[in-house]
Amino acid sequence: MKILVTVKRIPDPDESLKFAGGGLDTSSSKWVPNAFDEYAVETALRLAEVAGKRDRLAEVIVMSICPAKQRQHVTQFLAMGADRGVVVDADDSELDTIAVSKAIAAVAKSEGVDLTIVGKLSQDNEGNQVAQRVAGLLNVPQAGFAATVKWDKNAGTLDVGREVDDGVEHKLVPLPAVVSVDLRVVLPTSIKNGVTADSHKYQEGPRLASLRGITMAKRKKVKVLKLSDIGVSSAGSEQVVAVAPPPARPSGQIVGSVEELHEKLAKEAKVL
């Protein structure tokens, strides 16, 4: 089986935002991997490996759309254990959600992948559209916000658990498919591949790359493509009108009693 995992670099969410020229100024940003993509790669690795052994059940390909010279995050995911990488060389200005989705679909098709795993959203713009669009473009089933994934190799299906308002919903998805993952997918027993013992407990959270993994990552193959190589035209269907910081919040008030709070909510805030 081939698993394609999409990964993105984002400006460090812990840094304060800078604004310039009606948009975000990322010229001095520290770039870090999107956390949900780390969960996606961890999901793929847990599906592909037999815990405690060197056997692999699937090939894990990480894919990113970014400037080819700024692909440190791809190296990081290769160091975690992914087998090879695909980088689509494009600047952020060339991209919007549709272009990104088309590029992913094109690579998934050309690689002949059986499963595409996507983080449920990127932490910078929180679009939450890519998985759904890719599934649509590929015309394959999708399961969004996976909290658990159980792979039945014989049946060629995934049982994807999703946390919904009134409990956990399970979707039985035939492969090939697209799955987007949520935070809980990296709990110790969330992923079952049918070969690693169901009782096996992983460490919570995405794994750290080892120094050996980091050294080996340099030797793993990374294919670099251009948008034109895969028949995708650059952005144009979406237009960012303006990006601005939220207005500063007025300072709070400390009230002396519940009665005073009630009065202020009723008369000043007018919410009661």
Add this chain to the structure above:
Amino acid sequence: MSRRKPNSSPLGHLLHVLGEYSNSPLAQHPWVRKLTDNVMYEGMKAAVSTGKQVSSRFSQVVKVLPGDLLKRPQTSSRPSAFDLSLTEEQEVTREMLQRFAGDVLRPHGREAETSDACISNVMGQMHDLGLTAITVPESLGGLAQEPVPMSATLIAEDLGFGDFSLAVAGLAPLSVATVLSLFGTAEQQGKYLPTLADEAYVPATVAWSEPRAQFCPHNLHTTAHRSGEHYILDGRKTLVPLAADAEVMLVFAQVAGVGPRVFVVEAGTPGVTITRQRTMGLQAAAPCAVTLSGVRVGADALVGNAETWSPTAFDELVARANIGVSALSVGTCRAILEYVIEYCNSRVAFGEPVSHRQAVAFLIADIAVELDGMRLLVYRAASRAQHGRAFVREAHLARVQCVEKAMQLASDGLQLLGGHGYVCEHPLERWYRQMRAVAMVEGVIV
């Protein structure tokens, strides 16, 4: 009731005496019970350490060809411009290690001061990262093609950011591997390095410091006398991390007529007594006092030969140790800086964050300036070592600066937290205790 006869060996005798004492009415008296427990713990630990079976982990020797050894850097490889930017590999490594430091080392730092189980757990996790392998040649299962003092320095800094003492212990096996990779003979490298770089964790350590005034790493009171095909080691070592569990220990000793040299002493070698020490800030490194009394090792235990020990080689070894502990202190001082910035921005007094007071803000700025000075000195020394240039002087300057400033910065950090700095809810008091050790720790070799 029959009484067992004491074993005729010194170890058996010690165990017998401990057993007799623990069963005596005096030992069970409530007033001396705690003392009894301590005597039993320390005594048994020492006895078990000295009685440890000779390690069989190193029975296999991998044949090493000259081309398999690390290639010394050529001075021509030095960069043409002053450039402190890191390689992508170093960047990714730092990203990973800083996360490890924050997720594993920092949260376990305090517990490890009182729990050996906690130390063992963290050491296993550190080894899983592949630390030791970075300095072992590829042909012996490691990752190195040439010495990597710069990468090892960055690793030390990031681990020191997590916890100084755990990092001292965690880097002990790497230090052993570094010394053997740089100075060991092909036979010694083939015997020890594949095991140290293996996936299974093998505790190893460096015994260098000695418990005496005016200790100098160049002038050792531990001696090694040649006796036929053997060397006889005598002397005392102190603050040896992980010594009680180490499968192999590098002992630094003075060889008459030659100078200071390094000997490989495997666990269980008769004449080695290991006693756990209680220290101010290094508890999480499991420090031990090591007494060598007529320890007989083969002539092949002497690390290296006349070729590997050039006239400046030992000076460079001291310099590498200076860089190692200095890098650790830079990491811990960075932790101090980040902690006090966050604290002083969130701690409100007189209606505003305390960082709005100049006395506070200026002190934090001073910490940042001094820290950058420490870091630059350390990086300069490590970078020169990486590029095969003279670095002994630079490493010494870095150590002097770090010894003095690390203590100062820890004290200032503690002061910035006021009374909160003194209580154990915050890590400042622990960092303060640890930074006192920057002057004393030897054997973190990059």
